[in-house]
Amino acid sequence: MDFSELLAKRRSIRDYQEKEVSLDLVKAIIRESCLAPSATNGQPWRFIIIHDRKLMKRLSDESKRNLLALMEQSSSPLTSVYGAFLRNEDYNVYYNAPCLVFIVGRKNHRSLRVDCALAAGYFMFAATARGLGTCWIGLGLSIQDPELRQEIGLPDDYTIVAPIILGYPNSVPAQPSREPRILKIL
Amino acid sequence: MDFSELLAKRRSIRDYQEKEVSLDLVKAIIRESCLAPSATNGQPWRFIIIHDRKLMKRLSDESKRNLLALMEQSSSPLTSVYGAFLRNEDYNVYYNAPCLVFIVGRKNHRSLRVDCALAAGYFMFAATARGLGTCWIGLGLSIQDPELRQEIGLPDDYTIVAPIILGYPNSVPAQPSREPRILKIL
Numbered sequence: 001m002d003f004s005e006l007l008a009k010r011r012s013i014r015d016y017q018e019k020e021v022s023l024d025l026v027k028a029i030i031r032e033s034c035l036a037p038s039a040t041n042g043q044p045w046r047f048i049i050i051h052d053r054k055l056m057k058r059l060s061d062e063s064k065r066n067l068l069a070l071m072e073q074s075s076s077p078l079t080s081v082y083g084a085f086l087r088n089e090d091y092n093v094y095y096n097a098p099c100l101v102f103i104v105g106r107k108n109h110r111s112l113r114v115d116c117a118l119a120a121g122y123f124m125f126a127a128t129a130r131g132l133g134t135c136w137i138g139l140g141l142s143i144q145d146p147e148l149r150q151e152i153g154l155p156d157d158y159t160i161v162a163p164i165i166l167g168y169p170n171s172v173p174a175q176p177s178r179e180p181r182i183l184k185i186l
Numbered sequence: 187m188d189f190s191e192l193l194a195k196r197r198s199i200r201d202y203q204e205k206e207v208s209l210d211l212v213k214a215i216i217r218e219s220c221l222a223p224s225a226t227n228g229q230p231w232r233f234i235i236i237h238d239r240k241l242m243k244r245l246s247d248e249s250k251r252n253l254l255a256l257m258e259q260s261s262s263p264l265t266s267v268y269g270a271f272l273r274n275e276d277y278n279v280y281y282n283a284p285c286l287v288f289i290v291g292r293k294n295h296r297s298l299r300v301d302c303a304l305a306a307g308y309f310m311f312a313a314t315a316r317g318l319g320t321c322w323i324g325l326g327l328s329i330q331d332p333e334l335r336q337e338i339g340l341p342d343d344y345t346i347v348a349p350i351i352l353g354y355p356n357s358v359p360a361q362p363s364r365e366p367r368i369l370k371i372l
Contacts, residue, residue, distance in 0.1 A: 046369050118306070138226070
């Protein structure tokens, strides 16, 4: 798949086929994600692979609960947008995807978020190149419960940067047209 | 260029040919960078293109001065690593690249750094697909001088997330071998 096709097909996918993604495929995608650049070549990314739909539902419930509490506490403007979703018991933030990968790292690593975002970009392209779809699930990163964190192997001093769902898409939306905003050319 | 070739050729390049990069090419790369995903589709990225080596030298000096002051002030462990570089008058943080693009955005945009990192990943792949080399220059983002900020069109409430140099590489290092660190599979 050449880059123009990758650009067209790498879209945020929220509707997946039932078909499972093989663990070998997920590992191959993670292997390629590690080729991303990172500040001072720190490579702070670590990965947790979850391909258990029942566990994904529990993680979704946990993240929804925590985000809703946070939004209500801080009167965030996001509450009006996401509150209804987060209060809906049937809403699974990971949609119907068969697989979820958390890109995580040590909280105190200086460039953690940016480095993991670069690895996430690689991950999404590597998945697209294999005919898979992905979506970075911003609502799915608030896993606070100590027992649940221990169950998924997430140490206390680690944080989840990128929760990415993965699966075979039912359909891929058309490529959008976007106008770059260039502030100045010198 | 297929994805495996892109993966092999997207390396951090610090040694460039004298050859200039056409502005049309830079704009095409920026156009593709805007296809990156972003939190709630916020697309907070803006771009500044600099293809003036004298200005790049002034920006390099400004960033070095500010980072050195910051490191000395905070007794950062990075001082021992970067202090010598930052004190060396001949060291240009943007190396000998013919072009520099700043990916910038409003400081108060919640997901700015992660969103701009995703756009930067797209930028680096889009450049690689055209035979160009790039390097994200972490030492090149501290532009504080109000006059210099005004000269490059960077508003007060904006920050530089990703300074990326761009040019035709003299050579491309071999693809590294990296072992992914998977914490758990569930």
